[in-house]
Amino acid sequence: MKYYDDLRSYIDALDAMGDIMHVRREVDGDFEPSAVTRRSYEIQSPAPLFHKVAGVAPGFRLFGAPASLSSVAGMPYARVAMSLGLAPASSGAEIIEALSAARHQPGIPPVRVSSENALCHQNILRGDDASLDRFPIPFAHDKDGGRYANTWGTLIVRTPDGKWVNWSIARVMKVDGKRMVGLMVPSQHIGQIWAEWVKLGQPMPYALVQGPAPAISCVSGIPIPAHADEADYIGTLAGAPVAVVKAVSIDLDVPATAEIVIEGHVSISRDCQEGPYGEYGGYLGSGSSAQPTFHVEAITHRDDPIWPMSITGRPTEESHTLWAMGLAADALTHLRDAGIPVKTTWIPEDSTVHWLLVVMPQNWRDLLPGMSSEALAQRIGEVLFATDAMVFIPKVYVVDDDFDPTNLREVVWVLSTRVHPVGRRAIFDEQRVIRLPQCYEEEEYVQGKGAKVVFDTLQTTRHLHASFEQGYPADVRQRVLDNW
Structure with a gap:
């Protein structure tokens, strides 16, 4: 078991297993990275790492299918397991038990490090330089309403009184270099926190974090109780506190080893159209809705940053692995409680x-x-x-x-x-x-x-299966296996 405290060490570990597909030729900046990623899901290939994307500076990279099914034989859930610090060969049941068990353990709060020791502050962009146009943000699907700037990043927000910090994943669409628009569901935790800022009439500070430690992305995409801090829960899974650093333009802490951090404020009204977007149910979207605007005010990033992406659609992608496991763990916890x-x-x-x-x-x-x-x-x-x-x-x-x-x-x-x-x-x-x-x-x-x-579907009387394991005496089965 090993906890990977940044995205790059995790990618290196997958690479050592043969579960990374290096795409070194130049790919277009529109649909090609997403199309490659989508096919990688559907044939269960290694996760694609794009080294050269047209239209952006050399060194900027894209990483697809970060927590989908592994291509390594016998370890289908290795990407999810390794993201959470578990053994690559962990079964689905073992992952769910680990997620559920951590709910009942004391959280380990994050620890703040200095800006000088934060990899995410290697490059600090403000003003006109803080533009999304610098980054390789592709279209996820050809019927989408725009380029989706968040499919696997962590949104960090906090209640006005500072008592609840929420790390979550929600889809966010790029509008232009300085604006995004995000789906804000009232029942979700980020929607509940946004509503508190709306009541005050104040824009909500946010940080959108791309490429933190893989456990951060995973926990951001699963349900944990309201008013519980995901950072503390991640610390429990990791067995050590998450290193965070104060954002450069807002009063929020962000993961110090992240690849990219986008900072700004969210409008108090639903003033921009979001969507359509092809979702996890497997169908391309057909409608849009008014959602709040995410204004971009500062961006920090590591040298040669990596932007991860999940291209939702038909199975199997991160919604059907990581998120599904998180939902199952939530159900298991409530039922046992x-x-x-x-x-x-x-x-x-x-x-x-x-x-x-x-x-x-x-x-x-x-x-x-x-x-x-x-x-x-x-x-x-x-x-x-x-x-x-x-x-x-x-x-x-x-x-x-x-x-x-x-x-x-x-x-x-x-x-x-x-x-x-x-x-x-x-x-x-x-x-x-x-x-x-x-x-x-x-x-x-x-x-x-x-x-x-x-x-x-529970059986009143258990029936033996007409199978190799249950349909023949043990000595016959062994003889068959010995002479197979």
Whole structure:
């Protein structure tokens, strides 16, 4: 296990494993880097590192697919695991357990270093020099409303009273060299903090951090409780405090080893059009909405900076790996805190964050005496659909632990053979609905209300599988293997 405290050491580690694809020819500054990255997701190739992008200064680089599935055989979740300081061969269940366990451990607050010791302050740009036009920001998809300046960066904001600092990922579109426009969802933490500044009538200070330590990017993209500081949680995962430095133009601390830091203020009104954008559900966007403007006032960066990007779309990209694991860990934590003895939770990558599997141990009936599977499904829904993170998940499946939930072939077999066509489900009407899940009707999006469901697939009697492992005596299996 090793914690990587900057993006470059992480890239070097992936490279040593053969999981980096060096693109040394010049690529265009519009669509080519995103198209290469998108194909790398779809064929599960090494992560592309672009060394030469047209239209920007030599040395400025792009890094795609930072936390998607690994190309290394037998270690599909290596990029996520290594980002979090876990062993490359960690299983999905082990990653989720680590994320959940850290929720109940004391946080380790960050430590501030001097500007002279902060790599992100190697270059400081102010005034007209602080322009986004310096950087290789491509179009993510050809139907997008603009170049997206944030797909894998960390937005840092703080409440006016200074009591809550939030690090998160939200999509932000470049308008021009001095302006961006970001999706500000009221229910998300950044939206809640922005609303406090709006009440005061004051623009919100922000820092947009590109290429910090990979754990920072990962934790910024997963749910943790409101008013908890992500920096403290990252310190717990790392076992050491995150090094931060005071921003050069605003009163915020930023990760000291980051590649690029953009500083400024967010407008108090939704005064600029954002979108469309191709999202994680796998479809190109078709609409836009009024969102607040992010004004650019200062930029700092390392020498020869690297700009990471996640190109959302069909599986499998960071939404379906890291974010899904974070949502699953959040569900696991809430269910266990409610006294439900869940073995693990999992969101299959190919479900595009529309399914959640709740895996129950074989002896769950002994642990919950007198509870039927129908009552258990109802209780699971009551717990989960009361949480903020579950606004993204419309379908929950309660399953036995006699298969591998991370193996899509086995998941399809279990759901096909154990989901009753009509019964054995708990339906929750009038649940909160947002536009990101793709399965609702337009009137449900407009009303912000729709149904969610928990499918009870638990077996009354466990059946043996007609498989190599369960269909033959042990001595026969061994003889087959010995002579294979």
